[in-house]
Amino acid sequence: MPGQIHINERVRQNAENLASALEDHMHTVFAPDARKELRLFSAGEAAELLGISASFLRKLHFDGKIADVHMTPGGRRHYSASDLLEIRQTLEASAKTKGAYLKGRREGDSVQVLSFLNFKGGSGKTTSSIHNAQRLALKGYRVLCVDIDPQASLTTLFGYRPEYDFLQSGTIYDAIRYEDPVPLASVIQKTFFTGIDLAPGGLMLQEFEHETPQALMANIQPPFFQRMAACLAEVEDQYDVIIFDCPPQLGYLTMSALCASTGVLITIVPNMLDVASMSQFLQMSADLLDVVSDAGAKMEFDFLRFLINRYEPNDGPQQQVVAFLRQLFGEEVMVAPVLKTTAISDAGLTHQTLYEVDRSQFNRNTYDRAVDSLNSVNDEIESLIQKAWGR
Structure with missing residues (x-):
């Protein structure tokens, strides 16, 4: 009958249009290679995640116990997720209690x-x-x-x-x-x-x-x-x-x-x-x-x-x-x-x-x-x- 829609063709056309639009959206949202990057975290966020105070985090920098991190022109420190992991490993190495900063599996623990x-x-x-x-x-x-x-x-x-x-x-x-x-x-x-x-x-x-x-x-x-x-x-x-x-x-x-x-x-x-x-x-x-x-x-x-x-x-x-x-x-x-x-x-x-x-x-x-x-x-x-x- 005139005006009838072939559902298979319509669905395929819709799928192709949507895929193309999503591709454009991904390129707009992310870098040209469409791969994500994680943002940096503020000193307050970093301290909360590490389970320490912001003042203790500043002291670690002042004493040279942890490496420098990205700093804004205004003097604010920002931490990448890998920075946080390195700091965590440093703190764990000198912690009095094992597992204080690295709380993952120990020997005998099952995944x-x-x-x-x-x-x-x-x-x-x-x-x-x-x-x-x-x-x-x-x-x-x-x-x-x-x-x-x-x-x-x-x-x-x-x-x-x-x-x-x-x-x-x-x-x-x-x-x-x-x-x-x-x-x-x-x-x-x-x-x-x-x-x-x-x-x-x-x-x-x-x-x-x-x-x-x-x-x-x-x-x-x-x-x-x-x-x-x-x-x-x-x-x-x-x-x-x-x-x-x-x-x-x-x-x-x-x-x-x-x-x-x-x-x-x-x-x-x-x-x-x-x-x-x-x-x-x-x-x-x-x-x-x-x-x-x-x-x-x-x-x-x-x-x-x-x-x-x-x-x-x-x-x-x-x-x-x-x-x-x-x-x-x-x-x-x-x-x-x-x-x-x-x-x-x-x-x-x-x-x-x-x-x-x-x-x-x-x-x-x-x-x-x-x-x-x-x-x-x-x-x-x-x-x-x-x-x-x-x-």
Whole structure:
């Protein structure tokens, strides 16, 4: 009929137009090579991250115990993430208590593997996982981010373009696939963020969901629920914390991540529709995990927590939902919520996190409130990690 649209052609045209526009946007936002650079941190931020006072930091410079850093014409010091790591190592070398400044793994500690998940999109999984990774890295932990979402939002936030950089190969899929898997080390990328490496995600990960039923029928070993853990075992000695950003569905990828995890963080937006959705998610999870547990999967976690996301303290119904969750799950609901704030979404417009953007670009009260919220959440997660190590 005249005027009819061929949906395949229209979708393809839309995809090509969008890809082209995104390419232009990336070149506008970042340098010509479309790779990100991390900003410098003020002396106040540096002192907070190092866990010392600003006056003690100044004294370290005055006494010549740490190297000079970038200084503005007005005499203000600014620190790169690598500067912070060097200072941390210097302080640790002379610390009376081992681990005072480098709080990562010690001999006998197992790597901490965290999964951020929920099968409802928009619950803040990617935002939570990347801010947690960055906060831990800035505090001296060695972090590996593993993006197992075919949409690859986490990979994009690290300045990569999955649809170009990893279209055919180079994602975590290459290391967990059933036919000719490659060593995980060969797909891990160094990122612009000191202390964080990335195992990228991309559309190819969807193949794992399609191939697993056939692999189960053919009894290909190791089975899907052991493949991720086997991969991580190859590199785990290089990291303190490994963080999974899971897809918004309860498929084989999510279950393989769960079977490799030591801690689980379920993100939840406090409204009744999301809570009802989570109820279904938890029931399905339990049933499916029963099956893989019976098949021999490891099912021991150091902790499971519900992370309240996009919380508005002045919203009465939200307060009621949070109270309901706390009454139901007790200490499994994290004390600190992530506040709903324009600062996080505004930073996202330029593919940045709140730890990457400069405070001067925002309303200062809005920025400080948002950063305090994220710091409280991520420091609570850090304390759970430390507790799992027996500290």
